[in-house]
Amino acid sequence: xxxxxxxxxxxxxxxxxxxxxxxxxxxxxxxxxxxxxxxxxxxxxxxxxxxxxxxxxxxxxxxxxxxxxxxxxxxxxxxxxxxxxxxxxxxxxxxxxxxxxxxxxxxxxxxxxxxxxxxxxxxxxxxxxxxxxxxxxxxxxxxxxxxxxxxxxxxxxxxxxxxxxxxxxxxxxxxxxxxxxxxxxxxxxxxxxxxxxxxxxxxxxxxxxxxxxxxxxxxxxxxxxxxxxxxxxxxxxxxxxxxxxxxxxxxxxxxxxxxxxxxxxxxxxxxxxxxxxxxxxxxxxxxxxxxxxxxxxxxxxxxxxxxxxxxxxxx
Amino acid sequence: xxxxxxxxxxxxxxxxxxxxxxxxxxxxxxxxxxxxxxxxxxxxxxxxxxxxxxxxxxxxxxxxxxxxxxxxxxxxxxxxxxxxxxxxxxxxxxxxxxxxxxxxxxxxxxxxxxxxxxxxxxxxxxxxxxxxxxxxxxxxxxxxxxxxxxxxxxxxxxxxxxxxxxxxxxxxxxxxxxxxxxxxxxxxxxxxxxxxx
Numbered sequence: 001x002x003x004x005x006x007x008x009x010x011x012x013x014x015x016x017x018x019x020x021x022x023x024x025x026x027x028x029x030x031x032x033x034x035x036x037x038x039x040x041x042x043x044x045x046x047x048x049x050x051x052x053x054x055x056x057x058x059x060x061x062x063x064x065x066x067x068x069x070x071x072x073x074x075x076x077x078x079x080x081x082x083x084x085x086x087x088x089x090x091x092x093x094x095x096x097x098x099x100x101x102x103x104x105x106x107x108x109x110x111x112x113x114x115x116x117x118x119x120x121x122x123x124x125x126x127x128x129x130x131x132x133x134x135x136x137x138x139x140x141x142x143x144x145x146x147x148x149x150x151x152x153x154x155x156x157x158x159x160x161x162x163x164x165x166x167x168x169x170x171x172x173x174x175x176x177x178x179x180x181x182x183x184x185x186x187x188x189x190x191x192x193x194x195x196x197x198x199x200x201x202x203x204x205x206x207x208x209x210x211x212x213x214x215x216x217x218x219x220x221x222x223x224x225x226x227x228x229x230x231x232x233x234x235x236x237x238x239x240x241x242x243x244x245x246x247x248x249x250x251x252x253x254x255x256x257x258x259x260x261x262x263x264x265x266x267x268x269x270x271x272x273x274x275x276x277x278x279x280x281x282x283x284x285x286x287x288x289x290x291x292x293x294x295x296x297x298x299x300x301x302x303x304x305x306x307x308x309x310x311x312x313x314x315x
Numbered sequence: 316x317x318x319x320x321x322x323x324x325x326x327x328x329x330x331x332x333x334x335x336x337x338x339x340x341x342x343x344x345x346x347x348x349x350x351x352x353x354x355x356x357x358x359x360x361x362x363x364x365x366x367x368x369x370x371x372x373x374x375x376x377x378x379x380x381x382x383x384x385x386x387x388x389x390x391x392x393x394x395x396x397x398x399x400x401x402x403x404x405x406x407x408x409x410x411x412x413x414x415x416x417x418x419x420x421x422x423x424x425x426x427x428x429x430x431x432x433x434x435x436x437x438x439x440x441x442x443x444x445x446x447x448x449x450x451x452x453x454x455x456x457x458x459x460x461x462x463x464x465x466x467x468x469x470x471x472x473x474x475x476x477x478x479x480x481x482x483x484x485x486x487x488x489x490x491x492x493x494x495x496x497x498x499x500x501x502x503x504x505x506x507x508x509x510x511x512x
Binding site: 023024026028125132136186232233234256257258299313 | 342485
C-alpha cells in the first residue's frame with residue numbers, strides 16, 4: 001500500500017521511538033517531539049505505542065492513499081478533512097483509495113501525528129526508524145517529506161475493524177501558554193541568586209530560532225556570574241542551557257549530545273512531550289520540582305494513561 | 316574508561332561521558348533518582364563488568380590542499396609557522412580522542428603538546444564540510460557531517476567518521492590515539508568517492 005504526499009507542509013517527517021543507547025557516539029535521540037500525541041495516535045489504529053507515524057509541523061498538509069486505510073490524527077491540527085468533509089481528530093478514520101486527507105494548520109500548539117494502521121516502510125538504523133535530519137539518517141531517506149514522495153506501508157493482518165476514540169479527559173489541551181516542570185541542572189547554582197529567582201518567576205517566550213534541535217527563549221536575559229567556562233558535558237532533550245548572552249534555550253528531541261553552556265535546568269520526563277507543542281511566540285513558565293517529585297509525577301501520569309494505552313513509557 | 320564499564324549494565328538507557336563528567340539516563344518508572352545515584356556510585360567503585368579492550372591507535376588520512384583547508388594560512392600565522400611547517404608539525408602529532416559528541420561520530424581530540432591558543436572564528440561558518448579537521452589550540456576536532464561550525468579548518472579527511480551500517484558505527488572512540496597520514500588531492504578524491512576502498 002502507498003501514501004502519497006500532495007502537500008508536505010512546513011516540515012513533515014517520519015517519527016516514532018527515539019534512538020537509544022548511542023548518545024556516547026554523538027547520536028541524538030530524535031523520535032516524536034510530542035511522544036504522548038504519537039502514542040495516542042498509534043493506539044487509535046491498533047499499532048504498538050511507539051510505532052513510526054507522520055509528524056506534521058504547524059502548516060497544513062495533504063496526502064492520499066491507494067487502498068482502504070485505517071488512520072488517526074492527534075495533536076495540534078485545527079481540522080482533519082477527507083475530500084473536504086470534516087472528520088474528528090482522536091478517532092479511527094477510514095480513508096478510501098484516492099481520498100484526499102487534509103490536515104489543518106495548527107492554530108495553537110505545533111505538531112500533529114498521523115498514524116496509519118500497520119507498518120510504514122522506513123530506513124532502519126541503530127535499532128530505530130525515526131528520522132534524524134542532522135545526519136540524514138532514518139525515516140524516509142533521512143529527510144523531511146516533499147510533494148510527490150510515496151511512502152510504502154503494510155497494513156496489519158485484517159482482524160476485526162478497530163474503531164476507537166480517545167476518552168475526552170485524555171485528549172491533551174492545545175494552548176499558547178505552557179507550564180513545564182523542571183529539576184535544577186548541574187550548573188544552576190552558578191547563577192547569581194537573584195537570577196535563579198528570575199528564571200522561575202518570569203515568563204519566557206519561545207523565539208523564532210526554534211526547531212527540533214532546540215528552542216530559543218526570549219523575554220528575559222539572565223546575567224551569569226563570573227564562573228570559569230565549563231568543560232563540554234552531556235545534555236539531553238529537555239535540558240535548558242544558558243549561553244553568555246543570557247538567553248536560555250530549551251533542547252528538543254534532536255538535541256546534540258554534549259554542550260559547553262551551563263545546564264541550568266532539566267524538563268521532567270512527564271512534561272517533556274509538551275516541548276513538541278511549543279511554537280514560536282508561545283509563553284511558558286518553568287516550575288521547580290525535586291528529583292523525587294519528578295519521579296512521582298511521572299509514575300502518576302503513567303497510572304492515568306495505562307487504563308487506556310496499556311504499558312507505555314514517555315521520553 | 317569508567318563509562319564503557321558502566322555501559323555494560325543494562326539498567327542505563329544512555330551512559331554519556333563529558334570531558335570531566337558523566338551522565339546516565341534511566342527509566343524513572345523502574346528506578347528512583349536516589350536508587351539510581353546509589354547504583355551508579357556502587358558501579359563506579361566496584362566495576363563488575365570487565366572494561367572493554369582499549370581501541371587500537373587509528374591513522375586517519377588527511378589532505379591539506381588549500382581548497383580543503385580554508386583556514387590553513389590563518390592557523391599558520393597564529394602559530395607563527397610557515398604553511399609548510401604547519402603541515403609537517405600537524406602530521407607529526409599524536410592526538411587523543413577526549414570524547415565523541417555534538418553530532419554522530421564527531422570527535423574531540425587533544426594534542427599532548429602545548430599549542431598556541433588559536434581560538435574560534437569570529438564568525439562561524441554556515442556550512443563546514445564533512446571530514447573537516449578543526450583546531451583551536453590544544454583541542455582539535457573532526458566534523459563527521461556537514462554542519463555549521465566555528466573551528467578554524469586545517470585540512471580534511473575523506474574517511475567516514477560515522478556509518479550506521481557498520482557494526483561499530485563511529486570510526487573513533489574515547490581515549491583512542493589518532494595520528495594523521497598525509498594524502499594528496501588525487502588520493503583524497505579517490506577515497507572520497509568510495510570511502511570503503
